[in-house]
Amino acid sequence: MTNETEPGKDALEEPAVETDAGEAPVPLTSADGASSVSAEAPPQPVADDPAPEQTDIKEETLPLLPLKGTVVFPMTLIPLAAAQERSLRLIDDVMAGERTVALVMQKDADQEGAGPDDILEIGTIATIHQMMRVPDGSVRLAVQGVERMRVLEVTQEEPYLIARVRRMPEATEDSVEIQALMRNTLDLFQRLVALVPHLPDELVTAALNVDEDPRRLVYMVATNLRMEPAERQELLEIDSVTDKLRTLNAFLTKELDVLELGKKIQTDVQEELSKSQRDYFLREQLKAIQKELGEGSEAETEMAELSGKIDTSGMPEEAEKEARRELDRLSKLPPAAAEYGVIKTYLDWLVSLPWTTSTEAQIDVAETRRVLNEDHYGLDKIKDRILEYLAVRKLKQARAADADEGAEPLPNREPILCFVGPPGVGKTSLAQSIARSMGREMTRMSLGGVRDESEIRGHRRTYVGAMPGRIIQAIRRAGANDPVFVLDEVDKIGNDWRGDPSSALLEVLDPEQNNSFRDHYLDVAFDLSNVMFIATANMLDTIPIPLRDRMEIVELSGYTDEDKLQIGRRYLVPKQLKANGLEVDRVTWTDDALLAIIQHYTREAGVRNLEREIGTACRKIATAVVEGRDVPASIGTAEIREFLGRPRYFYEERAARTSQPGVSIGVGVNAVGGDIMFIEATRMPGKGSLIVTGQLGDVMKESATAALSFVRSRARDLALDAEFYATSDIHLHVPAGAIPKDGPSAGTAMTTALTSLLTGVPVREDVAMTGEITLRGQVLPVGGIKDKALAARRSGVTTFVLPRRNEVDLDDLPEELHKDMTFILADTMDDVLEAAMPEEFKERRRLRATPEVEAQVERERQPLTIAS
Template sequence: MSKKARERLYMSDTHDIDESMGAVMPILMDCDKDEDFSEGMDKVGETLPILPLRNMVLFPGVAMPIFVGRPKSMRLIREASQRKILVGVVCQKDAEVEEPGLDDLYPIGTVAEVLRVLEMPDGSTTAILQGRKRMALHSLVDTEPYLNGAISLLDDQPAGKDDREYEALISTIKDLTIKMIEAAGDPPRELVFSIRNMQNTMYMLGFACCHIVANPDEKQELLAIGDVKNRAYRLLFILNREYQLIELKTSIQMKTHEDINKQQKEYFLQQQMKAIQEELGGNMNDIEIRELRAQAKKKKWPKEVGETFEKELAKLERIHPQSPDYSIQSQYVQTIVGLPWGTYSRDNFSLTHAQRVLDRDHYGMEKVKERIIEHLAVLKLKRDLRSPILCLYGPPGVGKTSLGRSVAEALGRKYVRVSLGGLHDEAEIRGHRRTYIGAMMGRILQNLQKAGTSNPVFVLDEVDKVGSDFKGDPASALLEVLDPEQNTTFHDNYLDIDYDLSKILFIATANNLNTISQPLLDRMELIEVSGYILEEKIEIAMRHLIPKQMEAHGITKGTVRFHRNTVRAIIDSYTRESGVRALEKKIAKIMRRLARKIASDEAVPAVLKVDHLREYLGPVEYTRDKYQDNRYAGVVTGLAWTAVGGEILFVESSLSRGKSAKLTITGNLGDVMKESAILALEYVHSHAAQLGIEESLFENWNVHIHVPEGAIPKDGPSAGITMVTSLVSTFTRRKVKSNLAMTGEITLRGKVLPVGGIKEKILAAKRAGIREIVLCEENRKDVEEINQTYVEGLTFHYVADIMQVIDTALLDEKVKD
């Protein structure tokens, strides 16, 4: 385009004004479609006057106004305008440099024509430059009266005439240019129209590079790209990034504006509501306080509680509703009025009903049921009794937790359960002080508030798993809760008023009493819930677990029936536990397989028998020891208690020649069993003559005592008489009586001591085919407590001395070697 071309000037704020040379406004010029702006380039020599610019880059075809401030630049502009000569325009790398040298200038610039020089009213000079062609600056040949440099012209590599991709690029650049101009303000419609209808793609590309891209370094990068199509791609990338940034800024501004509008709207609505409420006779605060007073009139609380409530409510009235303290005080007052002061549910004193509910929900547990019935009987007679603190302890899965719900139903009380497992903050029990942010009551009063009564059945689950750290010791905080002498005035830090917990029936559950502190144990009545025996597990499965799992898996009642022998096989071969949790899982697994078959229209057995278990549960997982014959001397059957029930184990002993007597003990035994083995050998040695054993055997023979299944740790005091019997049998070669087992500890004097776990041991012996059992005389009472149906077919030998054990267990017949 010639300098006589029509010019159209439009203002924009896309450039910062520099104090020496800078952009004032972009100029959009009308130009022909095919104009290449290189007119007069044949007159350009090897040197050219150089005009350094700050923070701006000129592109071929683009007209751009600049402020002229430096003396050398002023002289060059005026001389170029008068003499109609071209100048080389390059951008400075650092805008702060006043006298730039070659190293301070970018090597790529633009040959430009000075279209006009304007003297502004304030005394400043503005020049309008139009780029002609790209050039490379090689060196500066002169610095006075202005810069002169050695240059060479650079040719652009244009896109093809029918390159549709390039046309799409320019169209996209036009759209983004218009969007960015519109985002920056309200542009003249003529400017948007001119950009949209611009036919000269080179000029459109240069205009966007010059005026839309803000970063001078990126402008210089675009000017250095000789391939026009690549320049367009790079420009599009930059424009997309910048536009996304503009959209993000706009979005943030809109969100902030919307938040302010929302706050203003809420404020005006609150003011209107306040005015309406005042017309109706009071504001929301007055209404809330009237409601609290109405609720307080219905409470049966002590006089001191009522006085405290009125005092706190008066304090609430004095606090301004917009104050942060208002919500804290309001929450506290609502907490006081929300607690069930003096509200008690009526107990159901029917002992028959209580017994029926307990028997319906739990099979066995006779001691626990008896204790609950006793408590209900005393309560029925006295009508005013401090509830006891019961602690049910035993292995997992025996129904300790679920028993609490049944007790609540039997008594007609509300049921509350709190899990204390992993609790390590004292404030969880006693609450936080009101001075803390987010303070609240402890779990005890929180659950009473939910229950709505002051005498629920309160189950404290897993009390043995309470921890402690720098936040305090919750177990110590429980001392006040679980002490019948102290819990009449339980003090919660948040409530700060004494509360009576004495009417609550607390039931704590635990697996291991060793981890509970002694003071806490002393405050509870301990009731052992031992593991179930095989017969009890069968009954529980038939009455409760199978119907429950059939319903849970959508299997209609009567579709399939479990044979009792099948349940027995599941318990014996697929579970190893004291409770019934694993048994329920196995039954659920069977139900899933049955449900799949029923859903697939496959046939299912009407009665599930033992033969079907391999298909539904896979191979047998556990095998129990069976009694072995008495063909070998020194092999005696003992009885052991484990966490998963009773077991039989074999104690074996043998002799081998040696230079000096040595005792070897194997079988992964604990310290107590090792001591029993040493004690047994010493007893046999000291009574050798009485037992008919030659003294020389102890000097020239090594003794080896072994308990099979060495991978399983074994310990405990109940194998003493078994080891003595085994040693005597080995030394004398006398046979052990067939189908006989024993359990008991001995002293060095030969006295037999009682042991525990008798019920489980006897049932294990019966399952293994044992017919006679040797026990300590003091264990007779334990046998008498067992249901007689479980001990039918067994003969018991009660002994007080080890000699009685030997006379009972060993035969006069000797083993043939």
């Protein structure tokens, strides 16, 4: 059954109206699995062809055609396409009858063969106006929405769906709000059409010609908007016309914002493109004008400028040859080339280095001495070494100036100084004073945590973003080829798979090689022999041996209490008063106040914490001044306790901890200076095991084993029970367990603690000791004697036992240490025990030495058992 329609009269051939904000409608198909329905041309409002009057029918039975992803609104004309057999049969039957059909969108647009449970409840009753068959067997329809309806029940599923439906006409509404919403909708729609080029202006005219029925305006505008199927369905299901208009207004506002933003972005892009084209044309015109005037281009001017800088830079022949070669390459490249910037940056580095620029200031030894004394208290040996270094350098300069032309130049091979000492003793500030006294620039490079060799030597230019190493960068910042260059924290340099920076420093610090230092980026030699390198470190042991061999080690030990008192009075107190806004002569600090901070609030080799505590007290004073409270004219110990709270360190702690047998006082050195450490020993029933705790390193564990072996081998001589080890376990502990400890200087302290434990006699509480022992009881020399002696004195120790072979180190100790302490030199462990143990122990040993006791010892002696 067909209904042929003349092609010229088919509604599908009417002028198309763009929908959905400028895009053609998306094909929409039915979901019954046998047919498809699609919207092929924009729908149009129907004003002159009113829908058949059927509002008196409450319920009716109609064929139901599921639609895929589209919604047909009442009072609108929309084209559809059908191609599958199920839909074609439905259309044929409808065209033979009253041409009325129920259109409902299915829930899933991708589902084929939609059934009763796969369709939405609300749809539209529509009338098929025209139908046209096409050669591929499908048909084209023009359908007009008539009225909303609700699907009550699907009464038939084959050969197509038939449902009982109920019409749902919207109630007629007329109010001031309705009129306002309609006007706002028309205004927004008119602005939207103006922003979308593909929407014809006729749409605005059609909207303005809509009669006073707000429903018709809603459906007409919504049909031509880019709305998602779910949004269209939501609008269709709204019963109130007022709510429909509000929803439509909200959507129009959002869509208008998006379109206006898109237009702004497009305008900005267009303006940028226009500017680029304009700049291009202007540059071309400038080139033409310069050519006519005989002037060079910008690139030519840049080449000439670089060539002039190469001439005046004073670079050596090798570097100039490389610079000329790269300049020639640069002149042949267009400025837009990627390699242009790389070569340009390389040439900028070459011409900006101070190849021949040096400081004009001369070396003045007397001025250097004055500056060093002004900036630093004490450190006489270090100051003398610095002055010797400068004096030799001055003499070399004088001889070079007086030498005849053609004479062999003097070798410029000054040593590299390395200041080693705990934090806060003035290593870096000494370098600053040297630079100030010589009138030179100072540059600094921290090596702490540096693990990449490229940090020193730079990256090769084949890498993207390559740059010279930090040595060359620092030289350029200094602006001279002879600055004072401080290599800070050289003991904390690391290495990993990226290379060993300490090995790269060998060339920098070797006087035989650094006159031709070759950075990977520059790839030409740069003379570093005029640079005064000064390295700083906290620990000597962690500096790699080859690197240590390149430097002259100058050790800076910690300060005595007298040194700290003078430093605090002369430098730190005035500095902190000024830093906290106080007048220097407003408050007077007594020596007792400074000594109280030094002895009871800080325990360090340097003066950093001392400065912090003085700063804390100054801030308390500043607060009192601002608040109008009375400020004492003189700061004493009482004020220090008020400002800083209770003291943190006490000498009485030493006596309390050594009052029981099995505890001795050793002295160690670490990165922050020297400090005492208590060696504790105890015994318990067992089978002869040695337990060592306190996070000790391998060296200290071996010292503990050697100490126990010595005590066992000399048990009778030390007035001990010869069988103590067979029935006891020995536990040796070095507090605090959270701090790693290692080193070869705790052997005498461990042996003394074991002897005290096994004899039951406490060690003298005023004695500290250092030194390593052999199994035969010999005391071996150790390092760090000055730091250890200072630490012992800070802790209130009056007797210090050290190896005799360290006697030479006593000459480096300050005079006040010799006045306050007794130094005992020990050759053997017997000397140590003689000094550290009280008279009770010595009396026991004398009793053991009688002939009767010696005979008994000989009778009880058992043959040694050799382990297999």
